[in-house]
Amino acid sequence: xxxxxxxxxxxxxxxxxxxxxxxxxxxxxxxxxxxxxxxxxxxxxxxxxxxxxxxxxxxxxxxxxxxxxxxxxxxxxxxxxxxxxxxxxxxxxxxxxxxxxxxxxxxxxxxxxxxxxxxxxxxxxxxxxxxxxxxxxxxxxxxxxxxxxxxxxxxxxxxxxxxxxxxxxxxxxxxxxxxxxxxxxxxxxxxxxxxxxxxxxxxxxxxxxxxxxxxxxxxxxxxxxxxxxxxxxxxxxxxxxxxxxxxxxxxxxxxxxxxxxxxxxxxxxxxxxxxxxxxxxxxxxxxxxxxxxxxxxxxxxxxxxxxxxxxxxxxxxxxxxxxxxxxxxxxxxxxxxxxxxxxxxxxxxxxxxxxxxxxxxxxxxxxxxxxxxxxxxxxxxxxxxxxxxxxxxxxxxxxxxxxxxxxxxxxxxxxxxxxxxxxxxxxxxxxxxxxxxxxxxxxxxxxxxxxxxxxxxxxxxxxxxxxxxxxxxxxxxxxxxxxxxxxxxxxxxxxxxxxxxxxxxxxxxxxxxxxxxxxxxxxxxxxxxxxxxxxxxxxxxxxxxxxxxxxxxxxxxxxxxxx
Amino acid sequence: xxxxxxxxxxxxxxxxxxxxxxxxxxxxxxxxxxxxxxxxxxxxxxxxxxxxxxxxxxxxxxxxxxxxxxxxxxxxxxxxxxxxxxxxxxxxxxxxxxxxxxxxxxxxxxxxxxxxxxxxxxxxxxxxxxxxxxxxxxxxxxxxxxxxxxxxxxxxxxxxxxxxxxxxxxxxxxxxxxxxxxxxxxxxxxxxxxxxxxxxxxxxxxxxxxxxxxxxxxxxxxxxxxxxxxxxxxxxxxxxxxxxxxxxxxxxxxxxxxxxxxxxxxxxxxxxxxxxxxxxxxxxxxxxxxxxxxxxxxxxxxxxxxxxxx
Numbered sequence: 001x002x003x004x005x006x007x008x009x010x011x012x013x014x015x016x017x018x019x020x021x022x023x024x025x026x027x028x029x030x031x032x033x034x035x036x037x038x039x040x041x042x043x044x045x046x047x048x049x050x051x052x053x054x055x056x057x058x059x060x061x062x063x064x065x066x067x068x069x070x071x072x073x074x075x076x077x078x079x080x081x082x083x084x085x086x087x088x089x090x091x092x093x094x095x096x097x098x099x100x101x102x103x104x105x106x107x108x109x110x111x112x113x114x115x116x117x118x119x120x121x122x123x124x125x126x127x128x129x130x131x132x133x134x135x136x137x138x139x140x141x142x143x144x145x146x147x148x149x150x151x152x153x154x155x156x157x158x159x160x161x162x163x164x165x166x167x168x169x170x171x172x173x174x175x176x177x178x179x180x181x182x183x184x185x186x187x188x189x190x191x192x193x194x195x196x197x198x199x200x201x202x203x204x205x206x207x208x209x210x211x212x213x214x215x216x217x218x219x220x221x222x223x224x225x226x227x228x229x230x231x232x233x234x235x236x237x238x239x240x241x242x243x244x245x246x247x248x249x250x251x252x253x254x255x256x257x258x259x260x261x262x263x264x265x266x267x268x269x270x271x272x273x274x275x276x277x278x279x280x281x282x283x284x285x286x287x288x289x290x291x292x293x294x295x296x297x298x299x300x301x302x303x304x305x306x307x308x309x310x311x312x313x314x315x316x317x318x319x320x321x322x323x324x325x326x327x328x329x330x331x332x333x334x335x336x337x338x339x340x341x342x343x344x345x346x347x348x349x350x351x352x353x354x355x356x357x358x359x360x361x362x363x364x365x366x367x368x369x370x371x372x373x374x375x376x377x378x379x380x381x382x383x384x385x386x387x388x389x390x391x392x393x394x395x396x397x398x399x400x401x402x403x404x405x406x407x408x409x410x411x412x413x414x415x416x417x418x419x420x421x422x423x424x425x426x427x428x429x430x431x432x433x434x435x436x437x438x439x440x441x442x443x444x445x446x447x448x449x450x451x452x453x454x455x456x457x458x459x460x461x462x463x464x465x466x467x468x469x470x471x472x473x474x475x476x477x478x479x480x481x482x483x484x485x486x487x488x489x490x491x492x493x494x495x496x497x498x499x500x501x502x503x504x505x506x507x508x509x510x511x512x513x514x515x516x517x518x519x520x521x522x523x524x525x526x527x528x529x530x531x532x533x534x535x536x537x538x539x540x541x542x543x544x545x546x547x548x549x550x551x552x553x554x555x556x557x558x559x560x561x562x563x
Numbered sequence: 564x565x566x567x568x569x570x571x572x573x574x575x576x577x578x579x580x581x582x583x584x585x586x587x588x589x590x591x592x593x594x595x596x597x598x599x600x601x602x603x604x605x606x607x608x609x610x611x612x613x614x615x616x617x618x619x620x621x622x623x624x625x626x627x628x629x630x631x632x633x634x635x636x637x638x639x640x641x642x643x644x645x646x647x648x649x650x651x652x653x654x655x656x657x658x659x660x661x662x663x664x665x666x667x668x669x670x671x672x673x674x675x676x677x678x679x680x681x682x683x684x685x686x687x688x689x690x691x692x693x694x695x696x697x698x699x700x701x702x703x704x705x706x707x708x709x710x711x712x713x714x715x716x717x718x719x720x721x722x723x724x725x726x727x728x729x730x731x732x733x734x735x736x737x738x739x740x741x742x743x744x745x746x747x748x749x750x751x752x753x754x755x756x757x758x759x760x761x762x763x764x765x766x767x768x769x770x771x772x773x774x775x776x777x778x779x780x781x782x783x784x785x786x787x788x789x790x791x792x793x794x795x796x797x798x799x800x801x802x803x804x805x806x807x808x809x810x811x812x813x814x815x816x817x818x819x820x821x822x823x824x825x826x827x828x829x830x831x832x833x834x835x836x837x838x839x840x841x842x843x844x845x846x847x848x849x850x851x852x853x854x855x856x857x858x859x860x861x862x863x864x865x866x867x868x869x870x871x872x873x
Contacts, residue, residue, distance in 0.1 A: 016783070018681060025673045032669060033737045036662050063821070069644040077600065150611035152604050168607035223646035241647075241655055242823030243734055268733055270821035274711060275732055278718045279821075282731045444595030444836045451599060463601075481603035 050265070052286040053540040055562045058262040060541060060555060062285050063276050064269045067242050072222030073207040074144035077152050079463075079552070085204045086551020087247060087264065089232040092118050092137070092186070092201040095550040097543070097557045101198060101467070105132055105208070105231065106186075113193045113503055115177075118201075120184040123254045126210060127230040134180030136208035142166075142173045143214065144205050153205045156465060159197060161189040193501040195508060196468040202550060203466055233259045233556050242269055260559045277536075286538045287553060295352050295534065303536040307353045310533050311548025313362050313472070314461035316409075316424070316526040319453055319485045325404055326456045326485075331395035332523035336381045337388035338431040339424070345529045348423045349416060353532025359516055360462075360476075362530045364548050365469050368509050372469055376513035379520040385431055392432055406435035410455035413440050417459055420528065450484040458484065459528070467549040469512045470499050476515075476524060485524075492518050568861065575853040582849035583633065583842070587626055590841050597642055597836035616642065616838070629842065638843035643835050649843035652828055657847070659734065660817070660824035664810030666740055667748030671809070672802060674752040679759020679798075680791060683767065694756065701753030710746050710819040717742060732821040743820045747813055751805045755798055762794040769793075796867055803859030807852040 052061050068081040076085060086094075094104040103109075106118040124132040144151045145166045158164045161177025177189030190197065200206065209221070210229055217227040225239040233255075234247035247264040249256070268279060273291045280288035290298055290305070298305055318326040325331060341356040355363070359378035367375040396404065409424065411417040421438045428434040436457075441449060450458055462482075464471040474480055477496040478488040492515055499511040519525060537544055540561050545554040598604075598612050613619040617628065632639060638649035678698070682691040714731060721727050730739050766772060767790065775785045814826035825844065832840035 015684070018677065018684075022677060025677065029666075029669060029673070033666065033740065036666060036737065036740065067644075069641075070646040072646060075645055077602075147607065147611045148615075150608060150615045152600060152602070152608060152612075154608055155605060164605075164607075167605070167611075220646050223644075240823065241652075242827070268821040269823065270732065270818060272818050272821075275714060275819050275821060278714050278731050281718050282721050282727060284727075284731060284733075442595060443834065444597065444599055447599035447601075448594065448596040451596070451603065481605065484603075 052280070052283050053538050053560055055540070055560050058260070058560060059265055060261055060263070060286050060558060060560070061265045061267050062287050062555070063279065064245065064266045065271050067269050068245075070222045071228055071236075073204045073209065074140060074149060074151050075153075075222070076204045082204055083551045083553070084236075084245065084266075085207065085232075086554065087232060087234045087556060088228070088230045088236055088250075089204070089207045090124075091203070091207050092120075093198060094202055095467075095547060095554075097545050097554075099467070099545075099547050099550070101202060104202070106201075109198060111195075111197050114190055116188045116190075116197050118186040118188075120186065121254060122184055124231060125252045125254060126213075127235045127250055127252050129252055130210070131183070132208055132231050133183040134186040135183070136210050137186055137206070138176075138178050138180050139211045139214070140207060140209035141178055141205075142176055143209060145176065146173060151205070153203075156200065156203055156205050159191055159194050159200065161191050163191060193503070195501070195503050195505075196466070196470060199466045199468045234264060244269065259556060261555070264555050280536060280538075283538075286541045287544060288536055290352065290534045290536060292350060292352050298536055302539070304539055305534065305536055306546075307532055307534045308546040309353075309355065309362065309364055309548060310463075310531050310546075310552070311362060311364065312461050312463040312531045313357060313360060314459070314528040314531065315357060315360070316457050316528065317460045317485045318487075318524065319456050319458075320487045321453050321485070324456055325395075325399055325401075326407065328395045328399055329522055330391045330398060331404065334388045334391035334395060334432060335428065335434075336523040336526060337384045337391065339381075339427060339526055340383045341527050341529060344420065344423060349419055349529070351416070351529075351532075353534040355530045355532060357527025357529045359527065360472050360519055360525060361469055361512060361516060362464075362472070362548070365472070366467070367469075368505050372509065372512065375509065376516060378516060381520070388432060392434075404434055406437045407456040408439050408454075409436045410439045410441065410446060410449055410458040412446050412459065413442055420459060453484070453486065457526075460484070461531075464549050469509070470496075471549075473499050473512050473515050476519065487522075487524050489518060489522065564864075568857075571857045571860065575850075575857055578853050579846065579850045583630070583846045584626075586842060586845045586849075587629065588622075590836075590838060591622060593836065595836050597838055616640075633842075633846065638846075639839040641840050642837040643832075643840070649839050652840065653825065653843060653847055656823060656825040656828060659822060660810050660813055660826055663740065663744050663747060663813055663816075663822065663824060664806065666744035667809050667813075668751070668802070668806050669748075670745055671748035671751035671755055671805070672798070674748070675755025676759050676791070676795060676798060678752075678756040680763055680794070682756065682760045683763030683794075686764065695760075698753040698756050701749050702757075706746060706750060707815040707819065709749055710743075710816050713742055713746055714819060732819070734820075734822045739820075739822075743816050743822060747809060747816045751809060754805075755801070758801065759794060759798055762797050763790065766790050766794050792866075796863070799859060799862060799866060803855040803862075804852065807848070807855045810851070 050057065050059055050061060064080055066080050068084050069078065071081060071085060073085055073089060076082060090104045092104055092106040092109065093101045096102045105120050105124045107121040109116060109118045120132065120134055122131065126132055141157055141160065143149055145154050145157055145163055147167060147169045154167045162171050162175045165171040166173060166176055179187050181187050188197070208231060213229045214221050220227050222228055225236045228236060230236070230250055233250055233253050235250045236245060237248045238244070238246040245266040249259055249262050268285065270276060273289055276285065276288040277290065277294055279285045318332055320327045341358065345354050345356045358380055359373065361372055363371065363373045365372040396402065409421050411421045425436040425438060428436055439455065449455060450460070462472060462475060474496045476483050476487045477493050495511040495514045499508050502508050502511070542559050542561055543557045545557055546552055547554065598609060598618070617625055641647050641649055641652065678694050682694050685691045717729055717731050721731070729742060733739050772785060772789055775789045813824055814830045816822070817824040817826045828840060829844045829848070832844060
């Protein structure tokens with residue numbers, strides 16, 4: 001009996017001791033957190049404490065999907081950098097809220113067959129108050145083409161005379177066909193006749209860079225807020241890497257009336273869509289994208305739900321190299337007739353906002369007067385298994401095989417690619433008795449295999465660089481490095497050349513119409529979908545502009561509705 | 564003692580050199596092309612990029628140059644963030660991971676000892692059963708689930724009270740740290756609870772405890788000086804490696820809570836084949852891990868005088 005009593009009292013007093021221990025722990029942790037909070041104030045500053053839309057300080061708070069790798073406009077390649085640069089920089093021309101090209105730094109311009117002239121507005125200044133001159137553009141374009149800089153987007157300047165020669169080190173930098181006639185007149189010579197140069201100059205690689213500032217940063221231009229100079233509507237007043245990026249209205253911007261908000265706070269950087277939706281629910285950010293599984297929930301809330309096409313097209317590319325069965329047009333035709341992109345989009349991937357793919361040219365591209373796809377409707381393959389099997393038999397005869405060997409389908413390693421590749425595997429087995437071997441690879445290895453041609457079919461896609469159908473139209477020209485399956489059709493190349501050099505809009509659009517038809521007739525691609533994005537915004541924020549080409553999302557036209 | 568420390572440090576340096584060498588060659592044999600991107604580049608641009616990063620030299624030469632640079636403390640320039648030095652990336656982001664990690668380890672360590680001792684004390688009674696059930700949950704539910712659920716719960720709580728009680732994500736104040744560090748430390752806390760419980764149970768009936776009780780020592784002293792101090796030894800052993808594991812393993816938590824730590828660079832670099840960042844973070848974390856193990860060994864000798872450091 002006594003032992004039991006002792007044990008019990010032992011437990012009790014030990015329990016008391018534990019409470020004491022717990023109290024000390026809590027106190028210790030509180031002290032520790034105080035210390036850590038001081039320490040963390042050294043590494044980052046408070047951001048995102050305001051409401052998503054704050055009418056008093058005229059602040060919009062939002063997020064970035066990823067950190068911009070750097071903000072040197074001559075090196076930028078990714079979409080997030082393009083978005084940020086679009087807010088703090090301005091090119092010769094820019095896109096307005098209706099996605100039309102309007103004057104930027106250039107107040108007027110003239111594009112002829114062999115060159116272009118831009119007259120710069122004298123009131124345009126850098127954020128330090130010095131005027132933006134034609135020399136700043138000349139310098140920026142030379143930097144981007146400098147072989148030592150090794151810019152991945154240098155090719156977009158190849159339409160300027162000697163651009164390619166300079167980039168490959170065969171000509172000196174000052175041989176570039178662009179000159180500053182005076183401070184406010186910029187004259188460009190083309191490498192070959194070109195009709196769409198005005199659409200190129202809105203691209204970040206064409207933004208101005210001031211020579212003295214660039215040289216003063218000693219190779220770290222664009223790596224921090226302090227090593228950047230701005231000429232756009234906003235300036236970056238704080239950039240904590242990986243954490244947040246704060247923009248404030250640029251007091252030296254030539255057209256301040258265009259901007260109605262004072263601060264744009266990208267307070268969070270995360271690619272986790274659920275996390276951003278949680279922040280949106282908590283009224284911390286004014287914009288968030290929706291995943292399919294969140295759509296129903298979002299419908300029940302008092303949110304603006306909107307959709308837009310982000311401009312990219314996704315498809316299966318075939319390998320046309322000589323040792324591949326997919327070089328046979330009848331095999332490709334059979335596969336074209338055995339698939340149905342509407343089924344893929346509406347019944348398999350079921351991603352909100354996506355459209356079934358029908359053409360290499362997405363629906364938002366402009367044609368002669370209206371939309372290209374309305375003026376030149378895409379030829380559509382109807383699902384027809386009887387005819388598909390006839391083509392398949394033809395293909396087998398031509399290839400001299402009794403059975404088509406298993407085809408390698410190269411894909412990326414992500415959920416959407418997985419669903420698609422399994423869908424195609426099943427469809428081709430059921431409809432044509434074809435075997436597909438799925439070759440799932442991480443991003444960089446998939447690219448390497450695409451480049452070396454180790455595939456029969458590959459899940460691929462393309463996003464536009466400039467607002468002209470040519471950004472898609474020249475993809476399958478035999479000389480295009482992005483033509484990974486090495487499709488080679490002299491007829492298509494001719495139409496691409498017409499589209500590149502012709503000055504007449506109708507002739508050019510006709511050429512794209514022909515290219516669309518050739519791609520269909522030769523079954524060069526199996527179209528999957530055009531990507532759509534469903535997103536929510538706070539009702540207090542109006543005027544968020546989404547666009548397929550140019551900075552997206554664009555907050556410059558945003559207004560705050562009070563109350 | 565000093566001789567021992569010195570010896571361990573030399574061993575540690577050799578270990579780090581080995582980690583660096585193995586990572587270097589493993590990384591270069593990973594299939595894929597670090598310079599490839601969505602849009603193909605011309606042969607000229609590619610040659611320019613290779614020149615910039617020294618990839619056009621033979622592998623052994625690259626290795627020697629790299630090792631030389633590491634000795635001078637220079638990890639090079641990132642492939643994906645072309646204007647940022649890897650040293651800067653580590654310097655700016657490691658402190659954040661470290662703060663998060665330290666807090667998580669403190670939660671895990673204190674919580675583990677507390678719950679472990681408690682369950683041992685109330686063995687097979689209600690507190691024990693409840694806590695051990697939670698422990699199983701804590702060990703088996705992965706951190707990305709816990710992170711997502713706890714964030715959603717936070718949103719709902721904030722919604723319920725009508726203002727932001729605790730921030731849902733982000734970094735900057737002490738309130739931002741609370742939930743992420745708890746989530747990050749949860750797995751380790753559960754593990755330590757189990758460890759502490761079993762070593763406590765071993766000790767409850769040990770001779771020296773009975774002797775202490777027989778001497779008539781107050782129960783609190785027996786508990787604190789005889790039981791906990793002896794039972795805590797295995798916990799300390801695993802604490803060192805888990806400090807390193809927690810500070811490096813925060814990738815998911817950092818992503819969900821939008822925390823600018825080093826974890827995401829560590830993981831993304833591998834996906835992007837960003838050679839310099841892979842090397843920089845691996846060597847840095849490797850050195851950190853080795854250092855923590857040495858510290859724990861030294862600590863061990865201090866806590867348990869029976870251990871001789873020789």
